[in-house]
Amino acid sequence: MAFDPNNKGFLSLVPFTLPLALIAPYAFVASRFRGLVWVWESGYRPFWICLAALVSLAVISAVLLHRLQKMGSTLYRVGVVIATVQTAYLAMSERRHSLLVLVFALFAAQVFLAEKIKNVLKLPFFDSRRRWWESYPKAIPGLQVEVSAENGDTMEVRLSNFGLEGCFVFSENGTIPFHPQMVRIFTGTQTLLEADVEAVERTHDGFGWGLRFSSSALEGDWSKDLQDYLGYLRRSGYEVA
Numbered sequence: 001m002a003f004d005p006n007n008k009g010f011l012s013l014v015p016f017t018l019p020l021a022l023i024a025p026y027a028f029v030a031s032r033f034r035g036l037v038w039v040w041e042s043g044y045r046p047f048w049i050c051l052a053a054l055v056s057l058a059v060i061s062a063v064l065l066h067r068l069q070k071m072g073s074t075l076y077r078v079g080v081v082i083a084t085v086q087t088a089y090l091a092m093s094e095r096r097h098s099l100l101v102l103v104f105a106l107f108a109a110q111v112f113l114a115e116k117i118k119n120v121l122k123l124p125f126f127d128s129r130r131r132w133w134e135s136y137p138k139a140i141p142g143l144q145v146e147v148s149a150e151n152g153d154t155m156e157v158r159l160s161n162f163g164l165e166g167c168f169v170f171s172e173n174g175t176i177p178f179h180p181q182m183v184r185i186f187t188g189t190q191t192l193l194e195a196d197v198e199a200v201e202r203t204h205d206g207f208g209w210g211l212r213f214s215s216s217a218l219e220g221d222w223s224k225d226l227q228d229y230l231g232y233l234r235r236s237g238y239e240v241a
Helices: 008-028 031-042 045-066 071-093 099-121 224-235
Strands: 144-148 154-162 166-170 182-187 190-202 208-213
Touching: 008 031, 008 045, 008 071, 008 099, 045 071, 071 099, 166 190
Parallel strands: none
Antiparallel strands: 144 154, 144 182, 154 166, 166 208, 182 190, 190 208
């Protein structure tokens, strides 16, 4: 089965690379891990202070990212800077310029991961686009949406985010009392899209669901009218994924 990084499990694991970004250069600054032996025996404070800070940032960032809060991404980036500054100082003070290659390789890898986190948080089934002061997110105008459960129950909802990977729906009339298994997007009597979905994220109040489209949902026959309508919204200044 292919690895899928577009989930909260991936987001929660990435911050724990921060302590490794500090430990690895100390492990390779001298043969047989003598750098780590030295910081252990000498109690070298800058290393231990940085390690404690990075572990704390990793734990807090992981919790926030699991909750899909952008502050977790910011804290991860702060940790990347701390680890890079400390290990670059190690390489320069020991005149091990070759160690800088490892330091900046780790930095580049973590910048890549930071960008990946940013992109995952923007996925339409994770991003409801509701601001903290809003009771409900703004709906995409002109579209009607109906979600269905496995047992046939249906409920009309509103669409706040939409993209190739999925969408985010919410109800203004109460909680959505089931896990949606199918979504239908329509205008009047014309169905624009009908697709199987996986419910991957539920808002804490139960009024919204992030829905991930099945792998074949948007292949081939999904209506050109929907694509044209979303294109019209983009040209009108409405942000659509």
